[in-house]
Amino acid sequence: MSHTESQDIEQATTSIAPSQPDDKTRRYDRQLRIWAASGQAALESSRILLVSSSATSTSILKNLVLPGIGHFSILDSTITSPADAGNNFFLNAKESIGKPRAQEAVPLLRELNESVQGEAVLKDVNELLSTDQGKDWISGFSIVIAHNLDKGTLEQLSTLLWSNPNGPPLITVRSAGFLAEFHIQYHEHCVSQSHSETAPSLRITRPFPALLEWARSLDLANMDPTTHGHIPFVVILVRLVDEWRKSHNGDLPKTAAEKKEFKNQILALKIKPDEENFDEAEAQAWRVWSEPAIPSDVQSLFSLSPLPSTSDSSAPARHTTFHALLGTLADFTKDPSGPGTLPLSATLPDMKSDTESYVKLQNLYREWAEVEKTKFKELFAKKHPELAQTANPEEVDTFVKNSHHLRVLRGKQWGAFDQNREALADALMMSPKETATHLGLSALTNLLAKDPDASNVTAETLRTEVVSIIGESVDLPEEVDAALGEIARAPTADIPNMAAFLGGLVAQEAIKMITEQYVPLNGYCIVDLVDSWTGVVG
Amino acid sequence: MAAAAVVNGNASSGDWEGRYYHVDQILDRPGPRTDPSFLAGDEVKDFLRTKCKILVIGAGGLGCEILANLALSGFKDIHVIDMDTIDISNLNRQFLFRPKDVGKSKAIVAAEFIMNRVPGVKVTPYFGKIQDKDEDYYMQFNLVICGLDSVEARRWINATLVNMVDPENPESLKPLIDGGTEGFKGQARVILPTVTSCYECSLDMLNKPTAFPICTIANTPRLPEHCIEWASVLEWPRVHGDKKMDTDNPEHIQWLYQVALRRAQEFKIEGVTYSLTQGVVKNIIPAIASTNAIIAASCCNEAFKIATSSAAYLNNYFMLIGTDGVYSYTFEHEKRDDCPVCGGESLDITISKEWTVDRLIEMLVERQDIQIKKPSLSTPGKQIYFQAPPQLEEATRPNLEKKVSELVPDGGEITVTATTLPFSLSLRVKYT
Numbered sequence: 018m019s020h021t022e023s024q025d026i027e028q029a030t031t032s033i034a035p036s037q038p039d040d041k042t043r044r045y046d047r048q049l050r051i052w053a054a055s056g057q058a059a060l061e062s063s064r065i066l067l068v069s070s071s072a073t074s075t076s077i078l079k080n081l082v083l084p085g086i087g088h089f090s091i092l093d094s095t096i097t098s099p100a101d102a103g104n105n106f107f108l109n110a111k112e113s114i115g116k117p118r119a120q121e122a123v124p125l126l127r128e129l130n131e132s133v134q135g136e137a138v139l140k141d142v143n144e145l146l147s148t149d150q151g152k153d154w155i156s157g158f159s160i161v162i163a164h165n166l167d168k169g170t171l172e173q174l175s176t177l178l179w180s181n182p183n184g185p186p187l188i189t190v191r192s193a194g195f196l197a198e199f200h201i202q203y204h205e206h207c208v209s210q211s212h213s214e215t216a217p218s219l220r221i222t223r224p225f226p227a228l229l230e231w232a233r234s235l236d237l238a239n240m241d242p243t244t245h246g247h248i249p250f251v252v253i254l255v256r257l258v259d260e261w262r263k264s265h266n267g268d269l270p271k272t273a274a275e276k277k278e279f280k281n282q283i284l285a286l287k288i289k290p291d292e293e294n295f296d297e298a299e300a301q302a303w304r305v306w307s308e309p310a311i312p313s314d315v316q317s318l319f320s321l322s323p324l325p326s327t328s329d330s331s332a333p334a335r336h337t338t339f340h341a342l343l344g345t346l347a348d349f350t351k352d353p354s355g356p357g358t359l360p361l362s363a364t365l366p367d368m369k370s371d372t373e374s375y376v377k378l379q380n381l382y383r384e385w386a387e388v389e390k391t392k393f394k395e396l397f398a399k400k401h402p403e404l405a406q407t408a409n410p411e412e413v414d415t416f417v418k419n420s421h422h423l424r425v426l427r428g429k430q431w432g433a434f435d436q437n438r439e440a441l442a443d444a445l446m447m448s449p450k451e452t453a454t455h456l457g458l459s460a461l462t463n464l465l466a467k468d469p470d471a472s473n474v475t476a477e478t479l480r481t482e483v484v485s486i487i488g489e490s491v492d493l494p495e496e497v498d499a500a501l502g503e504i505a506r507a508p509t510a511d512i513p514n515m516a517a518f519l520g521g522l523v524a525q526e527a528i529k530m531i532t533e534q535y536v537p538l539n540g541y542c543i544v545d546l547v548d549s550w551t552g553v554v555g
Numbered sequence: 556m557a558a559a560a561v562v563n564g565n566a567s568s569g570d571w572e573g574r575y576y577h578v579d580q581i582l583d584r585p586g587p588r589t590d591p592s593f594l595a596g597d598e599v600k601d602f603l604r605t606k607c608k609i610l611v612i613g614a615g616g617l618g619c620e621i622l623a624n625l626a627l628s629g630f631k632d633i634h635v636i637d638m639d640t641i642d643i644s645n646l647n648r649q650f651l652f653r654p655k656d657v658g659k660s661k662a663i664v665a666a667e668f669i670m671n672r673v674p675g676v677k678v679t680p681y682f683g684k685i686q687d688k689d690e691d692y693y694m695q696f697n698l699v700i701c702g703l704d705s706v707e708a709r710r711w712i713n714a715t716l717v718n719m720v721d722p723e724n725p726e727s728l729k730p731l732i733d734g735g736t737e738g739f740k741g742q743a744r745v746i747l748p749t750v751t752s753c754y755e756c757s758l759d760m761l762n763k764p765t766a767f768p769i770c771t772i773a774n775t776p777r778l779p780e781h782c783i784e785w786a787s788v789l790e791w792p793r794v795h796g797d798k799k800m801d802t803d804n805p806e807h808i809q810w811l812y813q814v815a816l817r818r819a820q821e822f823k824i825e826g827v828t829y830s831l832t833q834g835v836v837k838n839i840i841p842a843i844a845s846t847n848a849i850i851a852a853s854c855c856n857e858a859f860k861i862a863t864s865s866a867a868y869l870n871n872y873f874m875l876i877g878t879d880g881v882y883s884y885t886f887e888h889e890k891r892d893d894c895p896v897c898g899g900e901s902l903d904i905t906i907s908k909e910w911t912v913d914r915l916i917e918m919l920v921e922r923q924d925i926q927i928k929k930p931s932l933s934t935p936g937k938q939i940y941f942q943a944p945p946q947l948e949e950a951t952r953p954n955l956e957k958k959v960s961e962l963v964p965d966g967g968e969i970t971v972t973a974t975t976l977p978f979s980l981s982l983r984v985k986y987t
Binding site: 037038040042043044045046047048049050051072076079080083084085098099100102103104105106109110111114128129130194195211212213214247367368370371372375376476498499502503506507508509510511512513514515516517518520521522524525526528535536537538539542546547548549550551552553 | 571572573574575576577578580581584585586587588620623624627628643644646647648650653672673674738739743774775776777778805808809822823824829830833834839840841842843844845846847848849850851852853855856857859866867869873875877878879880881883885
């Protein structure tokens, strides 16, 4: 842009002096569009522990270092083998052979993002699990991830982290050749920002006063045609619902015939055939009869049973505010002076309209959403006076803003599924290939505990282990043999493509756990790269 | 180390004993679902490590991952094409690049990085466009993997590989593996040109690009996006004339942002930001390392299975949605008989007798399963409308106003071509 050319533009825009984004914002631009600054801040304050520096482990870490976690520790005393040097991208090939694997990997991972700190801890995890100091250290991370850990160690680790509801979630990963699974262990995970793609209710059948007033005040007969063709569909529907109720004892259209009649009433208001706003009103008429006062997913959260107490404490302390807000939300919907719904969402979809009407409508929604949010906060302060003082106002705002899409997940301890023969048998019927693969990998874990070099792993020995897990009374479908044969083929193989696939999947779930945005896995995710599918069981 | 003894210790390839301990567990014996044609052991390893030649198109988010996976899996002769240079916004996921590399060729930097990190692997970069290369070039590869962000480039390589298939020569069929991601979502697919559904067959599965009607932009803006479109589509050419807008130029984005912001303030519309402006004018697709890792791994896994026959390959589409749990769907996308690239049959369309040629062109641009920008139209006997060269365009321009029915009989055929697409679409027209 030459200087002379840009002058009149500068004159035209002198009042605005926005600055361009800094280097960090530019670097993270593509991910900030997914989890925003709040998600980024959560990532940057996270501390991750990886137990192992296998190819899968470093692949997972790579996908966490790149988006910018705060810190990682690799806990691994292994010495790099020729096989490690062949399948792990974050080693210096042959030069790393004979040197501590974690120590070799750390600099190659850190160079991916200079704002991430990382360290290698060249100890055996069992050593740390045997001292209180070591246990405290492990429990102090934001999340712990373990790949192909032996059974006894994994049991100890999962028990340690499960015993403390305030401890970090544990992601356990098991892979063998083309087959793999991973599990996230957490007591509870609460999500305000689920980023659901379903739009929140526009409250057409429960309009707030200013919206109803606008709808009633429309002088449809004497309006100029341009304005008529630009009335937002929301206002049209509110108007017609109001009229319908007056002539139907306060009821909404219920039967198919009534719904059809209602739609015809919309179209009958057209004064020109090309008034798209009325077509849009007809297309959106389902909102009149299909929108519940409270989405059932959110309604079900109001009757959540308390978490079963695991030790001396109960629910994770970090969710105290969320649960207090959830209780307040239930009260809000039951409050006789309230709308009988969730607080109004200020988000308005685009619609056929002129600028003035649309901006007016948007402002009405925003203002009323503020009114209801204030009311919600008053209820919150009354119900939880202390929390209301200490809670982060942003957390409260985010909660109210996303109250139409809240999610609460209740997880299980790693391994609990395998202790429940009834659940396993059901799963084997409902999801045979997923459950068969899971059972095969559990059987492999059991065999490797007795025989770490896998010399006795065959389809037959695996099958015996599967039977010992699920019981003799269950018929094993053919999917079991398909999985066991594949595991026996490559029982200790950490192949590069599977390592990369898991590296992506596990990092993705870790990011969802850390940012408390989007909805993470609940159970075991099973991966089969022979037939290229994933599934969830347990 | 149980499998160390069976490793192929070829010194010239830079291998060391035990290097392929993990992959060799797969290559030394079949699994229960492996096809009997699998030649376990040295033969398959030799093919993979000394004979197989693979092309990677794109050295970006997917490409970096693909190159690393292929190299570790044992592919030794890899070629990579990318016309782009490295930008700072690539560094959150394109893990072969560092801040010092900004401005350099992606293909060249990526190739060097892989060769440094994984000894014995040869990566040959080409810093340029796929369209620069001819059929002879593409014929040298056993497999092609695409990690592209452009629909146009995918259509081009897909049509090129379909056109290359010679039924007499099995070597002319080059499997094409294509990956794509957006945020937490992605897909990987295997295309066997002329055998399975091709990229063109599934064009209608693409999300419709958000297009705002010009009248909304000009007269009734409601969203911040409308104001940004106004700045880029209407104000830029008005103020700058023929000067081309460069969406990679921060000064240009800054200008658009300020103009859009002023318009938004005038209409009391909230939400115009620098980041949104950039997102709208560059059509930025959110991207993260993890999703790229999953999809690239899936693509490379299919390449590995095809190259080695160690397991059946994907038939033919894997779709992943990671926003709510881990959801994926594997299915067979069906071939379209009227696919202009691989179908052979003409596409039937029914239009009004009153439609002008101009209206038909509008439909060809907009229809999800066609999407041909700047189409040229002809019948077996005459030219209807040609976009280029200029003399021909001028000579055929009067036809734009004419009714299609005056130029083409009922049931007649129209051939549609476009310079960007190496194929022609054959339409059979019926009138209502």
